[in-house]
Amino acid sequence: MTDMVALVPLRGGSKSIPDKNIRMIGGKPLCAWVLEAACQSGIFSRVVVSTDSAKIAQTVAGLGLPVEVLDRPAELATDTASTEAVMLHAARCIDFEVVVTIQATSPLVTPEDFRRAAALFRAGGYDSLVTGVRTKRFFWNGDGSPLNYDPRSRPRRQEFAGTFMENGAFYFTRRKLLEESQCRLGGRIAVYEMAPDTAVEIDEPADWEVVERALRLKAVSTATGSLGDIRLLAVDVDGTLTDAGMYWSAEGDRLKKFNTRDAKGLQLVREAGVEVAVLTSENSPIVTARMAKLGITRCYIGVEDKQGCLLELVRDLGIELGQTAYIGDDVNDLACLKLSGFSACPGDAVDAVRAVVHHVSRHKGGMGAVRELCQMILEAQGC
Known part of the structure; x- marks a missing residue:
């Protein structure tokens, strides 16, 4: 030769x-x-x-x-x-x-x-x-x-x-x-x-x-084809599982609004054998209570280093980063989005996030963006 x-x-x-x-x-x-x-x-x-x-x-x-x-x-x-x-x-x-x-x-x-x-x-x-x-x-x-x-x-x-x-x-x-x-x-x-x-x-x-636009289109095509290999779905909370709003009562109680369809999507991917983890930088008992209600035990609140948390998760599960999907909406999610095999964001995510993800949802945060990604994973895995 x-x-x-x-x-x-x-x-x-x-x-x-x-x-x-x-x-x-x-x-x-x-x-x-x-x-x-x-x-x-x-x-x-x-x-x-x-x-x-x-x-x-x-x-x-x-x-x-x-x-x-x-x-x-x-x-x-x-x-x-x-x-x-x-x-x-x-x-x-x-x-x-x-x-x-x-x-x-x-x-x-x-x-x-x-x-x-x-x-x-x-x-x-x-x-x-x-x-x-x-x-x-x-x-x-x-x-x-x-x-x-x-x-x-x-x-x-x-x-x-x-x-x-x-x-x-x-x-x-x-x-x-x-x-x-x-x-x-x-x-x-x-x-x-x-x-x-x-x-x-x-x-x-x-x-x-x-x-860069051409590379993103190429990456989307390749990454979408790999959704069938996803073994971990990591999800941000504020602006992703919620609408980014913070609700306060006269007594000073804080409330968040979650979407039941997003919850159903998370349930379905878990039933399909995909691990679900929730990561939020806010130290919120509301999130802990909501995830407990959904049976999601991998709930990490008050996380300042989301990238480190994701890497530790991947090691614990014995999987590759390429088998991870991540959805988030703001700049503190960028490192995780870039590391993951498939990245997505709500339709109203910040521009810096929209510019790097594989998929921008048709739905806003807290209004079905997570369910849309769950459905993509389920379809790719024949469920």
């Missing part, structure tokens, strides 16, 4: 988006998306990060992936240094027949993309490969000359093969070609077609929002 090495250049001096390569997006550092995909593809003998930054190297090491870090000389980490120069430096340090240079700014790449591209590259005996997205738009030069069609014989869209736009996701390059031409592309070049949503590379802040 051809000895293929993955090379991920991660420079530390991004100006348009500071610390871009390790900035959190979709719940992970940007570089983690492509590094995970490369490792999971199974086609690389080594996955190597080339960086000049100790901070990036530390972040990469913290991912727990089988990734090596190659120290990049300072002169190859300037704004003017080329990717080819980084590739040639790697070639002097690493043995390979083919190097696959992967851009962290294309986090929508999948393990299957690497596998299919490798199969195409090998089958055709190509010297290099470029990734692109097909477009059926007509292009022109500034001088009025057409680039990709004849205006005198304008094709119908269904008959037009279109043109590939390079999306910069990754490049295959044989060592011989790289050393002789000092270019990543040359000789017989293959074009690997990728999904339309991979057309955007993260170069500017506006690109970040577009890609």
Whole structure:
């Protein structure tokens, strides 16, 4: 088998988006998306990060992936240094027949993309490969000359093969070609077609929002499919099981309003074998009394560290975080939401929560949001 090495250049001096390569997006550092995909593809003998930054190297090491870090000389980490120069430096340090240079700014790449591209590259005996997205738009030069069609014989869209736009996701390059031409592309070049949503590379802040939205949609699809594996449902109280209102009597008694349909949902998921835990930062005997009425024994009140509480719960139950679903509405729920395999919030949750969860309920807190999530879990588990 051809000895293929993955090379991920991660420079530390991004100006348009500071610390871009390790900035959190979709719940992970940007570089983690492509590094995970490369490792999971199974086609690389080594996955190597080339960086000049100790901070990036530390972040990469913290991912727990089988990734090596190659120290990049300072002169190859300037704004003017080329990717080819980084590739040639790697070639002097690493043995390979083919190097696959992967851009962290294309986090929508999948393990299957690497596998299919490798199969195409090998089958055709190509010297290099470029990734692109097909477009059926007509292009022109500034001088009025057409680039990709004849205006005198304008094709119908269904008959037009279109043109590939390079999306910069990754490049295959044989060592011989790289050393002789000092270019990543040359000789017989293959074009690997990728999904339309991979057309955007993260170069500017506006690109970040577009890609983060695409990653969220992808995560929702994946996470929704994993609801069948949920073994623990953790639920916030104020603003989630209640409407966030606090009711006071003239005598100073505090009251909360709970939804009986939410209660029925919790009962049904428990009957289906899913553990239910309630976590609230308020030290409220009302919550304790309500959960006792529902038979929910895992009731944690006055919890200042919800993340720590959730991690302890997972350890006690002997399950993975990926088997946990969490629903909450405010910023003190963010850590738990990001850790859980499936995250949800009421429709009236704060914006910071709505931006990170897999599912935003059609219902408000205390008005059926919890029941909706319970129903999703039950359906996914065939109950």
